[in-house]
Amino acid sequence: MAKRQLSRRQSWRIDKIQEERAARAAKRESRLVDELEGGDLGPEQTGQVIAHFGVQVEVEACDGELAGQVFRCHLRANLPTLVTGDRVVWRPGNQGIGVIVAQLPRLSELCRPDARGQLKPVAANVDLIVIVFAALPEPHANLLDRYLVAAEHAGIRPLLLLNKADLVGPDNNAALHELLAVYRELGYPLLEVSARQGLGMQELKARLDGHMSVFVGQSGVGKSSLVNALLPGVDTRVGALSEATGKGTHTTTTARLFHFPGGGELIDSPGIREFGLVHVSRDDVEAGFIEFGDYLGRCRFRDCKHDREPGCALLAALEAGHIRPQRMASYRHILSGL
Numbered sequence: 426m427a428k429r430q431l432s433r434r435q436s437w438r439i440d441k442i443q444e445e446r447a448a449r450a451a452k453r454e455s456r457l458v459d460e461l462e463g464g465d466l467g468p469e470q471t472g473q474v475i476a477h478f479g480v481q482v483e484v485e486a487c488d489g490e491l492a493g494q495v496f497r498c499h500l501r502a503n504l505p506t507l508v509t510g511d512r513v514v515w516r517p518g519n520q521g522i523g524v525i526v527a528q529l530p531r532l533s534e535l536c537r538p539d540a541r542g543q544l545k546p547v548a549a550n551v552d553l554i555v556i557v558f559a560a561l562p563e564p565h566a567n568l569l570d571r572y573l574v575a576a577e578h579a580g581i582r583p584l585l586l587l588n589k590a591d592l593v594g595p596d597n598n599a600a601l602h603e604l605l606a607v608y609r610e611l612g613y614p615l616l617e618v619s620a621r622q623g624l625g626m627q628e629l630k631a632r633l634d635g636h637m638s639v640f641v642g643q644s645g646v647g648k649s650s651l652v653n654a655l656l657p658g659v660d661t662r663v664g665a666l667s668e669a670t671g672k673g674t675h676t677t678t679t680a681r682l683f684h685f686p687g688g689g690e691l692i693d694s695p696g697i698r699e700f701g702l703v704h705v706s707r708d709d710v711e712a713g714f715i716e717f718g719d720y721l722g723r724c725r726f727r728d729c730k731h732d733r734e735p736g737c738a739l740l741a742a743l744e745a746g747h748i749r750p751q752r753m754a755s756y757r758h759i760l761s762g763l
């Protein structure tokens with residue numbers, strides 16, 4: 426008991442120190458903004474946050490003669506927290522420094538729990554979640570379903586991407602295509618590629634054009650290989666951003682926005698690659714199985730768990746073959762892990 430109280434007091438002290446530090450940083454920032462705004466700032470224009478460093482952000486100009494140029498920006502006080510992908514109104518200053526004036530509305534948000542377990546946005550305006558899986562490691566339907574639930578929950582279109590198509594052979598061909606058939610039948614877009622052999626990569630590029638994407642998926646499926654193939658010559662490892670903090674060895678896990686040469690954008694960070702494996706509620710899971718939609722709310726009991734209740738509309742649909750047994754099993758598996 427004593428030990429627990431002590432650790433709580435300690436953590437309170439740490440919180441307090443962090444708060445004071447943040448407050449000092451914010452004060453420094455607002456002085457800087459005042460100085461900049463007292464000087465010579467250019468006209469207001471739109472931009473997009475491409476990386477985030479504590480109290481400052483990097484913004485790429487979207488229009489006018491500065492389009493495509495990147496500015497380190499200070500934030501005017503009272504702005505909401507900005508994340509990579511946010512569209513903003515800003516004013517350019519001298520030597521690549523600017524000031525963010527306002528945040529524009531977000532079309533979507535990807536959220537992840539922070540160190541205290543609170544959900545925080547980590548990327549804004551993503552409109553395509555590329556769910557990467559591979560011929561090897563052998564894909565688990567239930568993991569794919571988890572990612573799909575997360576995508577549906579975020580209201581962002583998913584693309585199922587089977588990588589390592591070069592490893593599809595007589596041993597795994599039938600099982601893989603059975604798996605793919607389930608998702609094709611549900612209407613999810615699907616693509617088969619090989620990052621190693623370049624198979625299907627042109628089609629993938631075409632799908633990414635015009636979208637702001639993230640790549641998610643289990644370790645070892647080839648996300649890095651795919652991203653490296655799509656962004657030739659770009660070092661996507663976050664260490665490359667560290668000079669921006671002025672400390673060479675300090676690596677940051679900030680999400681960063683990249684442009685694909687063939688069109689479209691990518692937001693990437695180790696944290697984002699794990700998106701989808703966080704807590705969701707029972708309702709989120711139900712809503713994430715899109716084929717359940719026709720039956721939800723039609724069970725005899727309002728609080729039906731679709732387990733063995735009489736008059737369960739989902740069980741009836743399963744019986745009638747309108748819901749695949751594999752998806753029902755997956756749904757139950759995900760629920761059991763909540």
Ligand SMILES: Nc1nc2c(ncn2[C@@H]2O[C@H](COP(=O)(O)OP(=O)(O)OP(=O)(O)O)[C@@H](O)[C@H]2O)c(=O)[nH]1
Pocket residue numbers: 588589590591592618619620621622642643644645646647648649650651698
């Ligand atoms: N045969 C084959 N191997 C591939 C292909 N794409 C990637 N690999 C290999 O798969 C392994 C894992 O690839 P990564 O790109 O590191 O996978 P990742 O998803 O980024 O993995 P994490 O960084 O752990 O999340 C590496 O040995 C790659 O060379 C492919 O299309 N075919």
Ligand SMILES: [Zn+2]
Pocket residue numbers: 724729730731732734736737738739740
């Ligand atoms: Zn039911």
